[in-house]
Amino acid sequence: MINMQRVYFATGNPHKVEEAKLILRDYNVELMHLNTQRVEIQSSDLVEIAVYSLNQIVKDFKQPVFVEDTGLFINSLNGFPGPFSSYVFKTLGNKGIIKLMKGEADRNALFKTVIAFKESDRDQIKIFIGETLGLISEEIRGVGWGYDPLFIPLEGDGRTYAEMSLEEKNLLSHRFKALKSLGDYLRKV
Amino acid sequence: MINMQRVYFATGNPHKVEEAKLILRDYNVELMHLNTQRVEIQSSDLVEIAVYSLNQIVKDFKQPVFVEDTGLFINSLNGFPGPFSSYVFKTLGNKGIIKLMKGEADRNALFKTVIAFKESDRDQIKIFIGETLGLISEEIRGVGWGYDPLFIPLEGDGRTYAEMSLEEKNLLSHRFKALKSLGDYLRKV
Numbered sequence: 001m002i003n004m005q006r007v008y009f010a011t012g013n014p015h016k017v018e019e020a021k022l023i024l025r026d027y028n029v030e031l032m033h034l035n036t037q038r039v040e041i042q043s044s045d046l047v048e049i050a051v052y053s054l055n056q057i058v059k060d061f062k063q064p065v066f067v068e069d070t071g072l073f074i075n076s077l078n079g080f081p082g083p084f085s086s087y088v089f090k091t092l093g094n095k096g097i098i099k100l101m102k103g104e105a106d107r108n109a110l111f112k113t114v115i116a117f118k119e120s121d122r123d124q125i126k127i128f129i130g131e132t133l134g135l136i137s138e139e140i141r142g143v144g145w146g147y148d149p150l151f152i153p154l155e156g157d158g159r160t161y162a163e164m165s166l167e168e169k170n171l172l173s174h175r176f177k178a179l180k181s182l183g184d185y186l187r188k189v
Numbered sequence: 190m191i192n193m194q195r196v197y198f199a200t201g202n203p204h205k206v207e208e209a210k211l212i213l214r215d216y217n218v219e220l221m222h223l224n225t226q227r228v229e230i231q232s233s234d235l236v237e238i239a240v241y242s243l244n245q246i247v248k249d250f251k252q253p254v255f256v257e258d259t260g261l262f263i264n265s266l267n268g269f270p271g272p273f274s275s276y277v278f279k280t281l282g283n284k285g286i287i288k289l290m291k292g293e294a295d296r297n298a299l300f301k302t303v304i305a306f307k308e309s310d311r312d313q314i315k316i317f318i319g320e321t322l323g324l325i326s327e328e329i330r331g332v333g334w335g336y337d338p339l340f341i342p343l344e345g346d347g348r349t350y351a352e353m354s355l356e357e358k359n360l361l362s363h364r365f366k367a368l369k370s371l372g373d374y375l376r377k378v
Binding site (some may be wrong): 039040041042044049052077078079080082083084087088090091092096099100102 | 228229230231233238241266267268269271272273276277279280281285288289291
């Protein structure tokens with residue numbers, strides 16, 4: 001019988017939990033949802049945001065727990081929308097990004113996920129990072145969540161995330177890379 | 190002899206302190222600079238951001254103190270850049286706003302300042318708000334700080350904030366309105 005390790009994912013987004021559950025199961029992690037309104041600070045650094053958020057949570061919660069923060073950093077826009085990707089998506093959407101990128105020759109972008117994890121009995125926060133380089137497409141391609149219809153991963157074949165099957169996307173995805181690093185660490189603990 | 194009231198302005202920006210000092214002097218307030226790195230959370234609500242920030246500060250600071258948060262809310266961009274005005278200015282700048290607003294018929298916008306104030310001996314936070322309605326200009330006009338070269342206050346004569354003298358701007362300015370409300374309150378205390 002395999003011993004499953006119980007770890008909590010602190011987020012207000014149940015879809016992210018379902019996604020992470022599938023990945024972490026392969027690492028003998030039983031993922032639980034800690035449904036909480038995270039405090040996200042304004043910073044241009046995802047690690048700072050995640051660590052602050054986690055520190056607020058672990059004040060009252062003593063189980064192994066992690067938070068995740070993701071941003072799309074576009075080169076020619078000085079890293080915009082970066083840590084504010086979710087707010088920018090809600091207000092400007094992909095239409096706004098296309099408008100901002102009109103005429104820009106440099107279409108390089110970085111999708112980055114930071115996971116901050118804290119174990120119940122230790123004080124130290126562990127950071128796991130997943131990054132995927134890509135290009136911003138000139139128009140919306142495919143149907144997908146968030147910026148997926150605009151992001152063409154460099155390691156791919158020219159399709160956007162949204163034009164790929166979930167399995168294809170997961171092989172390249174920034175979020176999956178971060179979750180797999182967490183999984184590797186937990187397996188060794 | 191007039192009794193001056195000592196109040197602290199918690200901000201990392203000394204220019205804002207100088208500006209506020211001049212206004213609040215008329216209300217017999219001696220403004221002091223509490224130079225501190227404020228914690229700004231990600232929220233679409235300026236009041237929530239200011240209150241959180243102030244609550245972090247007053248944990249260690251027992252004098253009368255306030256924080257200020259300002260945002261430009263553009264109608265046709267669903268309130269963007271809103272509470273993230275400073276980050277968006279640093280990354281996209283006025284050039285980016287002009288690009289986003291290209292072809293938009295509705296150019297209405299709101300400049301809003303929220304001040305959260307706490308007195309030494311009371312628990313309650315007082316909120317003071319200053320708002321100015323305006324239009325987003327089609328191009329950069331005048332030389333000024335932040336979004337001033339793009340913002341045409343409705344109460345004005347068609348010039349942007351940046352095309353006005355400081356005295357003219359102050360008569361209409363969102364930040365001045367909020368500081369004056371604070372001044373009125375302090376005079377009555």
